[in-house]
Amino acid sequence: MEKQYDYIIVGQGIAGTVLAYTFIKSGKSVLVIDDNTISACSRVAAGNFNPIVFKRLVKSWMADELIPFADTFYRDCEQFLKQEFYWKKEIVKIFAEETEKEFWQTKANDPNLSRYLNTSIETDFFQDIIHNPIGATFVKDAANLFVSKYLADFRNYFSENNLLMDEKFDFEQLILNSENVKYKSVTATKIIFCEGYKVMDNPYFKWIPLKPAKGEVITVRIKNLPTDKIINKGVYMLPIGDDLFIVGTTYDWVNLNDEPTEKARTEIADKLSKVLKVPFEIVDQQAGVRPSVNDRRPLLGLHHEHQTIGIFNGMGTKGVMLSPYFAEHFLTALEGKSNIDNEVNISRFQK
Ligand SMILES: Cc1cc2nc3c(=O)[nH]c(=O)nc-3n(C[C@H](O)[C@H](O)[C@H](O)COP(=O)(O)OP(=O)(O)OC[C@H]3O[C@@H](n4cnc5c(N)ncnc54)[C@H](O)[C@@H]3O)c2cc1C
Structure with missing residues (x-):
């Protein structure tokens, strides 16, 4: 039977998980596709975030905005799942x-x-x-996020609510239409790729210089x-x-x-x-x-030719601190309420 969602999210590392919950909180329906044996990055992350760059003793980029946002976001996740993973x-x-x-x-x-x-x-x-x-x-x-627990708790939630396909995404099965995408028996308004550094194997986004x-x-x-x-x-x-x-x-x-x-x-x-x-x-x-980028800024945006596919990636060394704020930023842009900031927009790499 065909199933319909607002968004398919590929990848359940920090980026995909935070984005999925941001969508769910705003009332969107989400299907997560993830094979977590492909990349271990988020699961090995210590999960620290530091508002200070120790070498130069300057503020970490956007610390004043990112930290209060992350505090509220992860505490909200704890309440939602009735679990503890953020201190x-x-x-x-x-x-x-x-x-x-x-x-x-x-x-x-x-x-x-x-x-x-x-x-x-x-x-x-x-x-x-x-x-x-x-x-x-x-x-x-x-602060510190116990990342492996955070991911496992959300994986349980996605799995128990039939929001998870535990498999390697097969690009051959993706059909792009002007209004939606189809993947196997699933239709969605958009598909957002959050595969960490494995985006280098993604035929739609491998041109982004990671x-x-x-x-x-x-x-x-x-x-x-x-x-x-x-x-x-x-x-x-x-x-x-x-x-x-x-x-x-x-x-x-x-x-x-x-x-x-x-x-x-x-x-x-x-x-x-x-x-x-x-x-x-x-x-x-x-x-x-x-998944680091030369300019050390996240990667957000829709594909220049296919507006039904997007990317949320490039969190580099700071996935815990960056993801909540920029997931909300992306959502607001997807809803047409604002534009993606040039500094994080993938369009900065388009010739
Ligand atoms: C040693 C180490 C320590 C770190 N410490 C910190 C820290 O203290 N604080 C901090 O903020 N950050 C830290 N980081 C950085 C942090 O881990 C990254 O910013 C973050 O994990 C990136 O998350 P992601 O979701 O983009 O990618 P990933 O974690 O790589 O997640 C991608 C997910 O997509 C899946 N996937 C990929 N391709 C496919 C496919 N084709 N089909 C299905 N699934 C697919 C992968 O298996 C994975 O589950 C650390 C990183 C390392 C390596």
Whole structure:
């Protein structure tokens, strides 16, 4: 029997999931098509978001708008699913050099940054466990989404409500009409592709210049570290319970696959051993490929020839923080109430 939806969404990573819920909230009907064995990117993401770019101590792009939006969005998801997966968490910054501390102190007094940068410096932050001769402080208003739980909870919801096709999307089966699209026994007004870096295999959007970056994280057991803060000193340590921490990350623009490597494991473990005074045990390692774009901006828009197909992608290293705001932005544009901002519109890559 033929089934009709407003939207088909291909891909249930962070981007596709956030977009699907944004549509559902606004009363649209949605079918999600996803084979989650194709790309592990969202499932390996630590899920942190940081309003500050540590190197330059400037605000992350659009932090003032993205963060309150994400806070409301993920809390709403928690209520909708009656689950917990989102927490505000300070990011403790351990200084590696005096000059780094001085730079922070100058920036923390900038009224434009004081909302995020704590001013006081602590000299005794877990001194028995962490090398902290210079001092530590923290970033306010940071947060963490337990991404793998978020995706699994929504997958259950989609599955229980018959809104999920668990399969690899087959482009041969897609029929494009001027008013709708057909895929197997399904008709929809539009289809939106959210396949992460695998959009490089999508015949309609592979012309968009992606610069994917493989990243790896390790999970380690460390005793007696705080479990309510993310700690950063060159690597981040995210507490996930039972003395376990996710530690990352690496960047590799050549080997685009989800295979964990010895090289990355050693790189992260070496950095971690310079931070800790105590031994740690590596219990897991994961890899994924980030759908990054050269200009580090998301990719939103409809295909220039086929207005029934669209894309929501390009979240790079910041899928958790970017997706909620830009899903709403895309929805508003699809409803004809506004235009997609040029900075994130895929039209910026059209010749
Ligand atoms: C090691 C690492 C750490 C990270 N840490 C963070 C972090 O702390 N905070 C943060 O915000 N971001 C982080 N990121 C980045 C974040 O993971 C990405 O921004 C985000 O996952 C991108 O999500 P996506 O939905 O676009 O793509 P994906 O997660 O790749 O999702 C795409 C989905 O589509 C499916 N799919 C693809 N092709 C098809 C097809 N043809 N048919 C059916 N299904 C298909 C895939 O299997 C997958 O389920 C990290 C990334 C890595 C690698």
